[in-house]
Amino acid sequence: MKATERFKKRYVLFRVIGEQGATESEVRNCVHExxxxxxxxDGVSCAAFKLVHYGHAKKxxxxxxxREQAGKMVACxxxxxxxxxxxxxLECVRSSGTVAALLRKA
Incomplete structure (x- = not known):
């Protein structure tokens, strides 16, 4: 794959606020919906959403x-x-260019 064909990524850290815990698949499905x-x-394919990490204990x-769709994804x-x-x-906490930076701030 050529470098020009890849898209630039942003990672969004979010927190699940609720009394009962949710599983990773439930969170993935509700965000996808x-x-x-x-x-x-068409927007789903352009946004290229993927749940990279979900910590059930910390929610x-x-x-x-x-990257171009990050603002719209935060709103969504x-x-x-x-x-x-x-x-x-779901409450968006912050976004970053790397997962490591988000895990340090989480």
Whole structure:
């Protein structure tokens, strides 16, 4: 793959706020559904969303997104208000160019 074909990445650190813990697959699915409803199918592919890390104990997650779509993804993640039918919301803490920087700040 040529270097020009790859996209630049941003990583978004978010916190799950809710009484009950959610599994990694539940968080991934709810964010994917939020991105799908906010952006549509074309936007999902452009955003290149991927859940890179989710810590069940600390209730924090790290999502990888395309750099140009990072602001829209932060807004989209903030719109989540339930995870698998349970009352919970996602709060974006910060974004960075590397996962290591986010893990140091988490």
């Amino acid at each position: 939020a991105v799908l409803s906010f952006f549509g199918e 924090i997650g790290i999502a990888r997104v395309q 993640i903030s719109l989540v208000n339930s995870i698998a039918g349970k009352g919970a919301r």
